[in-house]
Amino acid sequence: MVGMRGAYGYNGSGNESGGEVAVTEIAAMAVQHKVSPPPAQSTASKMKARVKETFFPDDPFRGFKGQPLRVKWLMAVQYLFPILDWVPSYSFSLFKSDLVAGLTIASLAIPQGISYAKLASLPPIIGLYSSFVPPMVYAVLGSSRDLAVGPVSIASLVMGSMLRQAVSPDQEPILYLQLAFTSTFFAGLVQASLGILRLGFIIDFLSKATLVGFMAGAAIIVSLQQLKALLGIVHFTTEMGLVPVMASVIHHTKEWSWQTILMAVCFLVLLLTARHVSMKWPKLFWVSACAPLACVIISTLLVFLFKAQKHGISIIGQLKCGLNRPSWDKLLFDPAYLGLTVKTGLVTGIISLTEGVAVGRTFASLKDYQVDGNKEMMAIGLMNIVGSCTSCYVTTGAFSRSAVNHNAGCKTAMSNVIMALTVMVTLLFLMPLFVYTPNVVLGAIIIAAVIGLIDLPAVYHIWKMDKMDFLVCVCAFAGVIFISVQEGLAIAVGISIFRVLLQITRPKMMIQGNIKGTDIYRNIHQYKDAQRVPGFLILTVEAPINFANTNYLNERMKRWIEEESSAGNKQTDLHFVVLDLSAVPAIDTSGISFLIDLKKSTEKRGLELILVNPTGEVMEKIQRVNDAHGHFKSDSLYLTTGEAVASLSAYSKMTTP
């Protein structure tokens, strides 16, 4: 008798003649619509569509279609070298803007380059080398107009901390340098591969909450490392954690040098004040941009005039003039160190890529142009591969310098070229001037730079919005501070992924009720005026139904049905279990087994299972099950809950005596 309810076939080609006579009355009461499967497609074309959506969601070649071959070639060259987009129309007025911006970021890049190299336990000159070649490469290949390229604090910190575990930079400086270049090479390789293989979404797994916590932790670790320079301690721990560093600081109070501390306090106050001024009045961005260089000049002069290096203030010392030397002969693929360099390359590569791409996207959306993530990865990756062959270590787009670049009014990647040329002049002629630069001022510059990474408003926002995200953030922070930089990051990523899996494992299921006077059905806990329909149990599932949650759904559902049918009140004289599948994007074989099992167990209890609005893929599989076993006939499929309830209650009124 079930078939008499009307054949609301899921078969697109309409075969409704089945029960037409019997349903005329019902049809007058409620119009019904068929659930139709998506248009038939071969497995190969479905696979192709899925691969395309996974790896080419941005459809980078859509402009190529229908163009003649010559134009296609031209477009391909333009795609690979974004510089060709802007060079032909480059004008003098654009150049003026870029010149100002380029000089401004150069004044920031020189002291930061030296400082960050020391953070990675590398010779200071490597920091300057890294501010010369990579920006030139990026100007040719990069598609962001605002990114200021160079060494950054966190990648330097991570590289230093990972390499120092195996090799001491003091005892084996040459080997250490080789490992740094090799790691840089692998970092570039990883970055370029992610771009070419279009696996850019890997960096999406570093969520904002993870990054906020990680950055804040790293900033504190970096600042703690500067205590060596700021206090003038000679015998400092080589560990990075909060506890060993503080222990080392306290145990070496005898080494504290008051001259150094005085200088540190003065320059820190100066730098932080400049930072504060620029934040309060964004037009005065140049104050904080020029402050580091000013500090370097003043402190160098002070040391030179007072011969302070003889009063316990340590200085950088002699630096060789000259441009980057080739370093491809220094790349070391010795199996003994291959694991270390690959791992270091992977971690620093992904961290610096995350920073670079995020910075590029931020400024692109401010100026309303597009940055292609995968293309950026290739650009950053190639830049690091070239860098590793020209005595540079890991570089990327730095947030602070890019902000200055943006504020200074840069128009194109030419500002990077100007910066690189300024660094080149420094490398060629001005290196002797840095002999007397005290290390303490470099420490102060680093602290002033990384303090901006501690983003308390973001932490507060995360706390307000989402407590689980806050937990992720705190774990990343605590992990970095108390365990290690890499492990803190790994823990936070692990928790983020576990949370996503948990959402799948325990999907939201809700009982829906009818909003009075409409055919709208909504969650009865959210909508007070949504009321249960007597005789119906209307449920929604909001997740793909798959192996990870079928057991849960099964138990949860059976319990609900049990509670409903055993409830004392006669009002809920349950006849129909309606499962709204609108929010189920996908289903796997375990999910299909779950549906079949549910169908059977409801039948045993004398109930009928109704499925509402299965979407494309789900509908396709339900149809396949039906073809094979005959579960889920067309009369148990409805397009909307409203139609299902209207039709079924009319039908049950007709059939019950």
Add this chain to the structure above:
Amino acid sequence: MVGMRGAYGYNGSGNESGGEVAVTEIAAMAVQHKVSPPPAQSTASKMKARVKETFFPDDPFRGFKGQPLRVKWLMAVQYLFPILDWVPSYSFSLFKSDLVAGLTIASLAIPQGISYAKLASLPPIIGLYSSFVPPMVYAVLGSSRDLAVGPVSIASLVMGSMLRQAVSPDQEPILYLQLAFTSTFFAGLVQASLGILRLGFIIDFLSKATLVGFMAGAAIIVSLQQLKALLGIVHFTTEMGLVPVMASVIHHTKEWSWQTILMAVCFLVLLLTARHVSMKWPKLFWVSACAPLACVIISTLLVFLFKAQKHGISIIGQLKCGLNRPSWDKLLFDPAYLGLTVKTGLVTGIISLTEGVAVGRTFASLKDYQVDGNKEMMAIGLMNIVGSCTSCYVTTGAFSRSAVNHNAGCKTAMSNVIMALTVMVTLLFLMPLFVYTPNVVLGAIIIAAVIGLIDLPAVYHIWKMDKMDFLVCVCAFAGVIFISVQEGLAIAVGISIFRVLLQITRPKMMIQGNIKGTDIYRNIHQYKDAQRVPGFLILTVEAPINFANTNYLNERMKRWIEEESSAGNKQTDLHFVVLDLSAVPAIDTSGISFLIDLKKSTEKRGLELILVNPTGEVMEKIQRVNDAHGHFKSDSLYLTTGEAVASLSAYSKMTTP
């Protein structure tokens, strides 16, 4: 002017007076309903609800509520010892059924016990010990009525292969035995902990596709191992992979013994025929159930009569009479082997737990009673802990024996007790009879048992239903056969999880159209009669919006909007972007940032972003954003797409000149 459209406040307490005068006409055209947030809850109570849903989805203590203290205690004892459920009402007629079933499974358990112990490279007697104590423990603690407990092939295989990597069972038999007991102890500990900590969902990550592939691969590996016994090879490889085993078989053709091979072929044919008979006529289940014991008896007699052990047929040899000896003094917590035993315990524990729980659930749903997964885990775990102290190795509910138990008409766990007592009698008095049992018949018994693990119809079903699941299945199979049992499993689990993550990373987004003459909106690719509404871009997202997919959603969405607004045809004069959030169960801070960003970028293009039907948690967060920044005012929130389109098109007709 936007505020004039009428304040369809998300504030439950209704404040609609805002634009009442202006919207009277519209109100007549379309009735609208408010989007309301879920009732306010404190963070603590939300956390409590989530923890409850995650760890206690079955609400095991719901029966306890409102009962007097004495009843509560009684119920707690009953909860811990399910034997108390059925013992008080146990009757002689139940006992008769259990007796038959118990004797039947005992006839299967004795030869299988001996064989599986050899599979794990343990002395045969350990297999019998393991069929004595654990079933008794399970009868007290377990809640399944059909589970037949004892050693199983896959856990034996895995334990053997993992322990043999470190210790040779031939050269250091005592140490090997100690490691086996210790691993069993850890397996029990892992199982019981998963149950007590209510982390049972961990085993859900072994999807059906994974298990089908893994089981088939393991069955082949197990069968290959039997070639040693079946061909009579003496110098056999200790490796497990397909390639080394086949190489070893071919290299030792000289050791092949024709007497052994003849015997192997005869008994294999006998056993497989018996299996086939029982599968074809389920009433003849006892044919395959008794066949192994019959083979053992016949072969032993043959060897004894013909003195076949002198003609190249290897025999089990002397076995000591007597029951299990205590083995808690053999548990070895030496740091040198701790890593190995913990790892072995973890892997074998989870694998055997998966089998036991799945078997229990399967038969429970056939007989329509409930098995509590977490309680089963505690029972199986305790059973293994007790087992490890009484000379037993890892045991669980075996699929083949449970099926025989079920077919033989068992009623309660008493059948396990009968089986255990039969094994006890064997251990005490019948051991000398096994002296002449040839190893070849044990090999044949194992092959006949594991052949059932290769489930080709299931593979075909998976292939038909889901190509990605099929890939997972094939990877598990190939991994087990060509790499190793554990790594094959790890690869398959990895792919399963990666697939789930990929679904989150690339969520389904669809353009919806209106089904003519209704206010239903559906995917235009699935429904041919769904038509685009001019001026509207109606999109749905079917996944939680979180860090893993915001970048993708952002790019995808912007491209759609771009294509729409730059399309040549005047027909799509885009005004409104409608985002249906019905299928978005959750949103995190990155997701909220994405919504705000989308709002801003649509505004820049002169479009308006409308959100439809945000569910509980999402609505709550949207409200919080609104309180803080004023995005997403009440006039950009609608309960259904139909209402949004009706109201907005009426409004834009009114305002456009």
